[in-house]
Amino acid sequence: MTSSTCILWFNEVGLQHLAEVGGKNASLGEMYQQLAEQGVAVPYGFATTAQAFRDYLTANGLHQPISDALAELAAGRQPLAASGHVIRELIRSGDFSAKQREQIADAYLQLCEQLQTPDTPVAVRSSATAEDLPQASFAGQQESFLNVRGTDALLEACRECYASLYTDRAIAYREEQGFAHDQVALSIGVQQMVESAAAGVMFTLDTESGFPDIVLISAAWGLGETVVKGSVNPDRYMAYKPFLERPELNPVIESTVGSKLCKMRYAQPEDEGVGEHGRAEATVTVPTSANEQRGRVLEDSAVLQLARWAQVIERHYQRPMDIEWARNSAGQLFIVQARPETIESQKDRSVLVSYQLTEQGKVLLEGSSVGSAIACGPVCVVADPDDVEHFPEGAILVTERTDPDWVPVMRKAAGIVTNSGGTTSHAAIVSRELKKPAIVGCGNATELLHDGMDITISGADGATGKVYEGSLEFECKSISLADLPATTTALMINAALPDGALQWWQLPVAGIGLTRIEFIISSQIRVHPMALIHPDKVTDPEIARQIADLHHGFEQPTDYFVDSLARSVAKIAASQYPRPVIVRMSDFKSNEYRGLLGGEYFELNEENPMLGFRGASRYYHPLYREGFQLECRAIRRAREDMGFDNIIVMIPFCRTPGEADKVLDAMAEAGLRRGSAGLKVYVMCEIPSNVILADRFAQRFDGFSIGSNDLTQLVLGIDRDSAVLKSLFDARDEAVKRMIEQVIRVAHEQGCKVGICGQAPSDHPEFAEFLVHCGIDSISLNPDSVARASVHVAAAEAANR
Template sequence: MTAQTPPQTPNPKKDTNIIHWYEHTGIADIALVGGKNASLGEMISKMAADGIRVPTGFATNAQLYRDFLSQNDLDGPIAAHLDGLLQGTENLAQTGFAIRKMISKGEFTEIQKQAIEQAYQQLCTRIGCENVSVAVRSSATAEDLPEASFAGQQESYLNITGIDDLLEACRQCFASLYTDRAIIYRQEQGFSHQQVALSVGVQQMIESEAAGVMFSLDTENGFPDVVMINGAWGLGETIVKGSVTPDRFMVYKPLLEQREFRPLIEKQAGSKLQKMIYSSSAQEPTLIVATDESERSSLVLSDDEVLSLSRWAVKIERHYGCPMDMEWAKDSRSKQLYIVQARPETVESLKDTAVLMSYKLKGKSRVLLEGASVGSAIATGEVFKILSPDDIEQFPDGAILVTERTDPDWVPLMRKASGIITDTGGPTSHAAIVSRELKVPAIVGTENATQVLNNGKEITLSCAGGAVGKVYEGILEFETEQVNLDDIPHTKTDIMINAAMPDGIFRWWQLPVSGIGLTRIEFIISSQICVHPMALVHPERISDPVTKDKIARLTSGYQHQPDYFVENLALGVGKIAASQYPKPVIVRMSDFKSNEYRGLLGGDFFEINEENPMLGLRGASRYYHPLYREAFKLECQAIVKAREEMGFDNIIVMIPFCRTTGEADRVLDVMAEAGLKRGVNGLQVYVMCEIPSNVILADQFATRFDGFSIGSNDLTQLVLGIDRDSAELKPLFDARDEAVKSMIAQVIKVAHQYGCKVGICGQAPSDHPEFAEFLVDCGIDSISLNPDSVAKASQHIARAEKRLN
């Protein structure tokens, strides 16, 4: 790679000044004060009117660093060591250590000391505090650029007080320009070492009650319409270093400016087992302490604070003109929020969005661990545990690295790994950020990977299932597919996708589809809520103390237990709706069978035993039944919250397994009682067409609903009288049977006569081109597919349309 030369044309009028206050500095001054300081100055000088608070401070001129090296006669020795590294006479560790040691022993001139001391005293006067505590941050002249972030390559020093400690911190910042990871990073990015200079930022220290990281896109897939926030108690270093598993929040940006909406689509509590706080010791200005039970169980930000930070993120992104990576803090005294850093995001925002990589496991085995997934890839290999980067030489190429956490010193080791698993950390921890940049799949925040996984154990690390990554026992086969989105043809028939889980839904944001044709909320209930809703409405009916305790722990923080169900279902549905907004998202109300409901926590106390649950109390018949009516109203309340409070009016409600028109009327009445009335606030209600009665009486169902969605599996089962799960009758179970096709053609014809839309959800159009042609010939409005089938099915449908025309 050709060496890049960072900007070297500072304003000559400013260049002679050692100190530059943030309010007189902006993004044009990167060559003068480095990327980090230029960005802080830009926000203070240009964005205060937007209400964005940034702690005040000053920066040293990058020329001070050059003068420091020159006056201490260090340029020649540094060049010699770098040449030794290039020639192979020194290794990386030797070179970095030798250069850092030389710089650390350098001295400032009296003029330089005086300039820094005067600025520090002026800062103390401004804040009204003697020996104010400051954060001392490195800011390189080739840093926080849109094409190269250099994040974490140089050091920061927190809770520094007094001029002597400040000068020492400045020296250590200068030295950190030659950490091992910084040397490697510059080489890989093509930056000449000695053309990069370093400014030191001295910023008022926020004594954080809580702090964290914020991105103006989804860092796992580049979805641009969300703000992602991570937070933990105390100072923010624990998140950046990955020593805690933080809380996670996500907000949908396009609805933020409409103040009547609160589009918070994810709230997930992290374990937050420890926090970093101020120390009174000059030798150790910060220390790590354990959090208490209350802190671990509480979210670090209120909904209002999450929304406020997200609005700031949107304004900052708009000002800079690119996706941003920001750090925030909440002051423990004033309770005010601050932005303490902002830089361009340099991984997802630079990816080729025309190509979509898809990974799929071909087998399954026992799940050993779960954590936050980084990326969407799959890796297999043997476990190799390392607790210190000093052991890098022992690590075999291609092994899966298992460790407690990583920091920037681990980067050379991480490059050798095929996958990475950590005990602690979140999606914005060091391990996650570097893994994305290296394109190495990782699972972070597993809590106990170093205890569960032993050296040499063969495992499969999968990030292909969404936000939750899983570690499987053994080496599992998997397949990859690269889809060029430009090759997916446009079709007259709307192509939609099926969605089950909120986690990972943003993986498919690039697909050129017309919305979501089927979202099954029972998957959200079983995987994210876990409790039978009637157990929350009537906890007095639960006699088992163990079950009571589990429910109490899940619902802690909620004054009324049913609110736990409503909020978490609304978050899940809202996140799915956000992935396609404003395109339609059809949400099917719960369709568990009684045996499946019994598997939920507390379900044994509310479910009946049925001989044939497939044809028993399921779908619409539950919604007005005394055994479930109150729970169905909670489902409706969640949809109201997602549509009217969060703002996702693209949600269409769908009723499954509705046997009769009388049943349809009763269900619509219960929905209206719960605040979901067809036609009010634009609400559309669809019905699943999966029972012969739905076809036979299609004209009557069409007057009660706005659309039909054909459930080909149940319709085939009931038309042919075949148990869909029967292995012996599998050859007969075929949606292409003439009887089934006759039903499908009939309902499409009748529905269209009454102005209703008709769609179908299932794999048959993807697996069987002739079935796709049949549906197109019938004039079906939409075909909803699993996302990984869209490319192939679109080709079938386009060819069918072409032949028919």
């Protein structure tokens, strides 16, 4: 580049040119030059230099007026909105020098010639010299303009980009981050526009938990601005990175369809009020069709291609990345931006912080959680970000969508609730930077919530966030992982739901000792499996419609059940891979099964469901055998097709060795054969017969997991739900302890491992000491109990030496 040139092409710049072309353009050039051989496709283009911006300010005499306006703001004599407006108008009133106009126009014409398209549509993006740094994202602080055609429109868009260096949010953000305004300059990227049929954002880690082994992808129809700006609830996909280089596997562990109510596309001449040329931005937002709303934006093969590119980019930059992608109408994928991820990757991983509600409340709304925290406060519904002066400190901001323009309001809020938006939008990134929990994409929050009502928002349970009525009590715990004592007894955790499992990946545990399939079925699948196998038996048209909506897009209704369960179990297994994850097959009682959609048509009415048709007895019985086959198909897919061979199957409430044989035969019929492909099968030890005949059960299973609640219930003859007999219900009772001691001894004689899943070892140090004395192999706990229990277990091991 010569001193008189204000243009650099993408094949001329890389990360070493950040001061000259800003973070965004330096990254685009880096990828264009370095990653093409690895298949990463980046649309070509050029950048104006940061020096061109400084020359623009000098030529138009703007340095001093801008400095004066900022001084008025700093002195408190002028509010942020007024100062920003003054500066932006000053910049818009300037003009490019003849040389700058000529160089920008010539570069654009060269790009048109290379692409063999007159008036090539381009994306015009701001690239600040302090943007996209590893320590500060500046996400969404400056403007971008899409579908810009012609030289005049390009120059107008460039001027608007210059002005956007002083948006209110950009001024406030630089001051918060400690960047001097006059030290930040702006480059402009002019890039071949991808006529997006679909687009979105992806991160090379989980944005809520920081789990590093996945790629998280958001996707919507049309141009990607709807995802970036949070104006739609996008699809959400997740791929497991360690398996991406194994082509025989399909490690897409999440595929959630968002509502995607609208899309942004190129404006057409017939669109009202839009001319053919001459506008800085020529896009329109239109409603999506019913099929677009209900259908997946990306098939698994496209998810995997994007995920592999994301992994290539992450390895090249050697840090977690935030990437924007687009897909044209021909199905070709492109990377249009990449920047360092600056929030989860910067957190102190030696301390684990968790939130938990300590009282129950009525759920008013659900959406996607941003930040795994909890906040309470009065609602303040706001329609315009300019209302910042009237927003009360500590209120919960409720609005249509979060947008970077809202940053001044967001700073004052205790938390945020929106109608639309996804967890990978620019505003979600800023929410995390500001450490403000948010629940986005709730649908009708601005209608249901009203000013002054107290609410609690919680993202503590994973990707699905909840808005509760009232101010609920909660607790925040910090666990110093370095302070956890080492134990010989393996400590494992219980995992109820897939998203929650990812939150605990940092815990130094030996795996997951209990995952309950019924939790996944009730909260995520929601329909009785037999209603999918025999839809003709569901005679209520409304229930039939709800079931049909759930399996829309699947070739067979049963595919919905298998696909959803397989991905959910795989996500839990991914959180601990390669450590073991014990998955218990469904253990609903008949009354609980009736609560699923369509369940009333397939379930018995039992006087005592706790001791009735539950657990193993269902798996081979004609009333449920077909449903169990679907469960087995899902586990087989997660283990063999997706690669999670760390999954161990566990059978609950197995009353006799003969029943065990029938269950193992039913599993084999579905392709799950004990010992095949390394499959281990455990049995719950929760019935006295499991203890009395432990030697015979050990011939059929690889291990035992003691279910202390059911075992206590059946040894002492006490209904575990009885309030009257609550004082007698105690796993530390001598009769229960003798049962536990016996099964551990016999199982070890037979070469089987024994674990326990329950709260007693955490709550009672003497019970932990008893288990250690018996030689139990593992103790599985609720995750937030691991720190306390590890101290008890370590002390018990020391006393037992």
